[in-house]
Amino acid sequence: MNRRNFFKVVAGTGALVAVSPFILNQRLFADDGSLYQAYEKVQLVDAAGNPIKASALKKEVNYVFNYPHVSTPCILLNLPKATERDVTLKSEEGQSYVWKGGLGKDKSIVAYSAICSHQLAHPTPEDSFLQYVPTSGKTMAYKSGGVIVCSSHLSAFDAGSGSKRVAGPAAQPLASIVIEIAADDTIWASGVLGPDKFHDYFTAYKPELKQFYGGRKAAKEVVKFTAKTVTLSEYSKQIIQY
Numbered sequence: 001m002n003r004r005n006f007f008k009v010v011a012g013t014g015a016l017v018a019v020s021p022f023i024l025n026q027r028l029f030a031d032d033g034s035l036y037q038a039y040e041k042v043q044l045v046d047a048a049g050n051p052i053k054a055s056a057l058k059k060e061v062n063y064v065f066n067y068p069h070v071s072t073p074c075i076l077l078n079l080p081k082a083t084e085r086d087v088t089l090k091s092e093e094g095q096s097y098v099w100k101g102g103l104g105k106d107k108s109i110v111a112y113s114a115i116c117s118h119q120l121a122h123p124t125p126e127d128s129f130l131q132y133v134p135t136s137g138k139t140m141a142y143k144s145g146g147v148i149v150c151s152s153h154l155s156a157f158d159a160g161s162g163s164k165r166v167a168g169p170a171a172q173p174l175a176s177i178v179i180e181i182a183a184d185d186t187i188w189a190s191g192v193l194g195p196d197k198f199h200d201y202f203t204a205y206k207p208e209l210k211q212f213y214g215g216r217k218a219a220k221e222v223v224k225f226t227a228k229t230v231t232l233s234e235y236s237k238q239i240i241q242y
């Protein structure tokens with residue numbers, strides 16, 4: 001078996017199994033398995049519990065769901081055009097990984113961890129400093145819209161190329177959320193690709209995690225079965241964007 005073409009994931013039994021990239025068609029994965037972490041496979045649903053359909057996602061709207069932990073926010077986007085494909089990205093430690101590209105009929109649906117790779121700004125129920133700015137929008141962080149902006153210190157990430165950093169102090173991309181679109185148009189999250197900041201986040205935000213989730217232990221619980229997905233303006237009372 002060519003080690004580069006297969007990687008191991010934890011199956012439902014807890015056993016490690018090798019998965020062929022062929023089976024993973026329409027998913028995003030690192031070609032050598034590095035910086036990939038499988039989590040519970042969960043379905044994205046709306047606030048009423050109904051499945052979110054990929055074809056119903058509005059273009060350039062920030063949707064937010066918490067994954068893979070009950071307190072870790074992610075952004076789901078339907079970009080205005082097809083993304084780049086097979087983008088090689090690097091963590092701040094220099095590890096490379098390959099982001100395969102957007103999904104859906106227009107190859108434009110992407111999902112990223114919404115915890116900034118610089119100093120962890122993220123959407124909370126109170127406010128959000130990190131969001132996608134539509135192509136027609138303006139930001140001080142970059143020459144144009146069409147990017148994810150963290151207004152905490154003005155980092156910008158290219159949503160159409162795996163959230164590659166294009167401006168500001170962030171030293172690496174946002175982690176990518178591995179999503180799948182099923183034949184019935186439903187959307188599923190199943191893992192994280194790229195360098196995540198979950199450990200730092202759980203350490204840095206103890207009071208916040210207590211306030212919103214009842215404590216750090218509860219905040220670390222992994223999401224199971226479904227992930228409620230709402231617009232950013234439903235998720236956060238206030239959106240701050242420069």
Ligand code: FES
Nearest residue numbers: 116118119150153
């Ligand atoms: S925390 Fe996002 S740019 Fe500093």
